[in-house]
Amino acid sequence: MAQPLSFEAFLDAMRDEGVTVKVVGNAKNHNRKGHGAWGPVHGVMIHHTVTQGTDNSVELCRTGHMTLPGPLCHGVIDKAGVVHVVGYGRANHAGLGDDDVLRAVIAEGKLPAVNEANTDGNSRFYGFECINLGNNSDPWPEAQVEAIVRASAGLLRRHKWGKDGPTSVIGHKEWQPGKIDPRGPIGKKGGTALTMDAIRKRVAERLKHPASWSPGGSTGGGTYTVRKGDTLWSIAQAKLGSGARNTEIAKLNGLKDPAAISVGQTLKLPTK
Numbered sequence: 001m002a003q004p005l006s007f008e009a010f011l012d013a014m015r016d017e018g019v020t021v022k023v024v025g026n027a028k029n030h031n032r033k034g035h036g037a038w039g040p041v042h043g044v045m046i047h048h049t050v051t052q053g054t055d056n057s058v059e060l061c062r063t064g065h066m067t068l069p070g071p072l073c074h075g076v077i078d079k080a081g082v083v084h085v086v087g088y089g090r091a092n093h094a095g096l097g098d099d100d101v102l103r104a105v106i107a108e109g110k111l112p113a114v115n116e117a118n119t120d121g122n123s124r125f126y127g128f129e130c131i132n133l134g135n136n137s138d139p140w141p142e143a144q145v146e147a148i149v150r151a152s153a154g155l156l157r158r159h160k161w162g163k164d165g166p167t168s169v170i171g172h173k174e175w176q177p178g179k180i181d182p183r184g185p186i187g188k189k190g191g192t193a194l195t196m197d198a199i200r201k202r203v204a205e206r207l208k209h210p211a212s213w214s215p216g217g218s219t220g221g222g223t224y225t226v227r228k229g230d231t232l233w234s235i236a237q238a239k240l241g242s243g244a245r246n247t248e249i250a251k252l253n254g255l256k257d258p259a260a261i262s263v264g265q266t267l268k269l270p271t272k
C-alpha cells in the first residue's frame with residue numbers, strides 16, 4: 001500500500017532514470033477528481049494508444065473524448081522515448097480489472113490469468129499510454145521500449161516496489177479481460193514481439209543498478225534535465241562521480257557559458 005507520489009516526485013522519478021519528460025499544460029491538476037479515489041497505488045500499467053503522430057496522440061490522451069473524458073493516462077510515451085505528462089491524479093486508463101491480479105501485484109507474486117472485471121484500477125495504477133497503432137505490426141522503437149522500462153523502474157524505485165521481481169509493472173491486457181494492449185514487434189516490422197515479461201525482466205535488471213545507469217553503454221550516458229539549484233559541477237558530481245567532469249558536459253552540449261543552464265533544460269551526459 002502506498003500513497004501516490006507528489007507530482008514533482010513523479011516527474012523526478014522518471015528524470016532520475018534519464019528519461020526526457022515534458023509537462024503538457026496544467027498536468028499537475030488535470031485529473032478525474034470527484035469521480036472516484038486516487039490511491040493507494042500499487043503499480044504501473046502500460047497501454048498502447050491505437051493512434052499515430054505525437055501531437056494528436058498527446059492531445060487525445062490529455063482531453064479524452066465524448067464517452068471517456070481525459071486524462072486517459074499520466075504520461076504518453078512517444079516513439080522517440082519522450083514522456084509527455086498530460087495529467088496527474090485519477091485518470092481514465094485502467095478501468096475495471098481483476099481483483100486476483102491486483103492481489104498478485106500488491107504481493108509482487110505471479111500474475112494469474114485475467115478473467116474478471118470487478119475492481120477499479122484507475123485509483124490503483126500509474127498509467128502510460130504508448131504511441132502505437134496496436135495492429136501488431138506497427139513497431140515499437142527501442143528508444144520507446146527503453147523509456148517504458150526507465151519510467152516504470154523510476155516509479156518502482158521511489159516506491160521501493162519490485163524487490164522480489166517487478167510484477168508491479170503490468171499491461172492493460174493483464175488487468176482487464178478483452179484488452180490487447182500492449183502488443184507489436186520491437187524495433188522493426190517482424191521484430192521480436194513486445195511482451196510484458198520482457199519489460200519486467202529489463203525493469204528488474206535496471207533496479208539492480210543506480211538510477212543513472214545506461215545499459216550496455218550503447219545509448220551513451222543518457223540525458224539529465226536541469227532542476228532548480230543545479231550547477232554543472234553538481235550534475236557532474238552526481239551523475240559522473242566527479243564535479244571536475246563539468247567541462248565534458250559543457251563541451252558535449254556546446255554550452256558557451258557553463259553557468260547559463262536553465263531549469264528544465266535537457267543535457268546530454270558523457271558515458272562514465
Ligand SMILES: [Zn+2]
Nearest residue numbers: 047048172181
Ligand atoms: Zn489500455
